[in-house]
């Protein structure tokens with residue numbers, strides 16, 4: 497009896513050691529990105545003209561990675577208003593159709609980007625041929641017509657729509673509650689406000705509400721997103737919740753998610769800021785989508801942390817330190833920071849539906865040209881030869 501107990505104990509111990517060994521081995525092993533997060537959130541990438549419409553070695557490599565590593569895709573520039581309706585009533589769906597078809601063949605969930613934005617939107621949406629601003633009714637008609645035609649066309653194919661992009665901005669204003677500076681000038685504080693976009697000027701603040709209503713009418717099953725940069729700034733995220741999410745929900749207007757673009761830097765934002773914003777959005781009962789993730793390794797030009805594509809700074813040598821190549825050490829630091837982002841995302845997986853990278857390889861990133869033209873940045877998971885970087889390994893492990 498005693499002998500049998502001993503034998504049993506020995507087998508149990510052996511089994512335990514084997515299990516521990518297996519766990520340790522698996523912990524160090526890599527899987528495909530989409531598989532690594534498959535029970536948590538979708539993993540997406542934005543691709544556009546360069547890969548979808550042109551055939552080249554690079555396009556082949558990028559599309560191979562897209563199909564293999566990701567389960568979701570965003571239409572980069574291909575579904576922006578300027579691409580889909582360059583002139584009133586002249587819809588040019590051809591390229592977007594190709595994009596959607598490709599996504600279907602690769603079995604990727606599709607994010608349509610973007611229905612309503614102040615940028616990459618032809619002027620006819622807001623003014624007549626002589627440059628005179630349209631009336632509110634004419635503006636609403638253009639808004640309705642564009643959203644209706646586009647969303648209906650891709651009904652059942654585009655699962656997620658960025659309905660409105662970047663409707664909120666932040667500026668510094670005098671703070672009357674603070675004593676003045678020693679030189680007598682008033683202290684400043686950040687204040688969020690509805691961006692002075694042509695949509696706001698022509699239609700008024702309810703253009704956001706109308707856009708969400710029109711999108712929902714056109715495809716009641718589509719998941720509708722408000723998308724913006726700088727969403728880790730408490731002033732901005734609070735404004736979005738207070739002035740967009742809550743009022744729309746109160747009126748019964750369909751808004752499912754808020755997109756935090758996530759064009760981030762090594763120095764900013766703080767991890768606590770990222771986490772707090774996710775928690776605030778979750779408490780406001782919207783899902784969080786990380787919609788345009790990239791992590792620049794370059795010095796922040798003049799402290800600019802935004803992503804307003806009209807911002808430009810002059811190129812100076814000290815702003816472009818890695819034009820001949822990037823030290824391994826910096827890539828490792830980037831990997832650790834990416835990993836810290838994903839640790840937060842994983843711990844909030846119930847609230848996060850998707851994490852999308854803005855591009856596939858470092859060479860295609862818009863960060864090479866923003867906010868300073870002509871720099872060499874390394875913000876994504878794959879290098880200029882489409883090879884995985886330390887950041888990729890840190891996330892796939």
Ligand code: GLA
Nearest residue numbers: 572661725757788803805862
């Ligand atoms: C913003 C937009 C995107 C894209 C990027 C920069 O974040 O939402 O569509 O234009 O800027 O490329």
